[in-house]
Amino acid sequence: MQSNHREDAIRVAGLRKSFSSFQALKNVSFHVRSGEVIALLGPSGSGKSTLLRCINHLEEIDGGRIYVNGQLIGYEETGPVLRQMSDAAVSAQRRSIGMVFQSFNLFRHMTALQNIMSGPIYVLKTSRAEADKKARRLLEKVGLGDKAHSYPAQLSGGQQQRIAIARALAMDPKVILFDEPTSALDPELSQEVVATIKTLAEEGQTMLIATHEMAIAKGCADRVFFMVGGELVEDAPAGEFFASPRHERSRQFLALHA
Structure with missing residues (x-):
């Protein structure tokens, strides 16, 4: 799918993030169109939560660019150089980015x-x-x-x-980021949250949802991003991903979780 940047709710280009010697995100690039729901899948430690935290600028990035509704997040660009925005400016940007954590907060x-x-x-x-x-x-x-x-x-x-x-x-918010919204819940209670997310999806809310809950990925998502080791290894329509994943690591993951 070709992306029209003017219609992108989220655009990530060449994103890199390390913690000391550990490379958490490796040249991650993608776009999310306005109104799309993305299920972000992958094994624990694959970089899903770090990615969400970078989009909301709760983590500083080491390289690349993140745009939400066409606005560069967290930084001002002077030629090839990125300069950190003030806390007040970042807070203003976050007003259009909702974040729902696994621990409720x-x-x-x-x-x-x-x-x-x-x-x-x-x-x-x-x-x-x-x-x-x-x-x-x-x-x-x-x-x-x-x-x-x-x-x-x-x-x-x-x-x-x-x-x-x-x-x-x-x-x-223009975009809502969900970080494992059902992982702290037992299966019965998680269904209440899944139903709420499904309603938002039907209403056209743009969402990027890191989850192990296959009911969210299958019932709500337009596309699936599958991550392994800090890399985005598969980006596919949800139906296609679950029917015939292209990547061997995706097939292994689904054999355990689907």
Whole structure:
């Protein structure tokens, strides 16, 4: 598929990232079109989480470029030289990039409603009344309209993760990155989260989802990116990937996980 850069929600070119002598990402390049859902698969340690953290500039990169909605992330370009942006500038960029972690990362001292309202109020400067209205609408969207005044400790893991998704949505992100969103959940609770992600996919939300949950990859994804050892070794339509993966390592992975 040829990419039109003006329509790319995410474009990554020649991305490299090392931790000391360990090369976590090796010349990774791809594009994600607006409205696409990408399942990012691969064995543990393949670089999936590092890739997501680089896209959101939670990790500095060693080489390459990352663009979200046409905007170079984390750096200013002066000829061939990249200069680190200020923290304030990076924070402004992150407003359009939602991130959902495997560990939920909710504020324990806030109710579900307050967790969702916090970003719009303190970052977007939305009025409290408008943030409240939006947060309640999002709670209904993720099937938790009756949990507005519950604290995280009073919620199941699946409910907490759906609150985390609602909190990401409250910022009206152009892209949402999911880092193993069901890995901390038992199978029954993970299905609640899968159903929520499937709804977002049907609504055209652009998502890049690192996961071992094949129900997400098979039921929600347009394409599969398969990573091994910090390299993107296969990029294929989801149906094609599961029916006839091209790479031997992909076939081995599916024999164990599909």
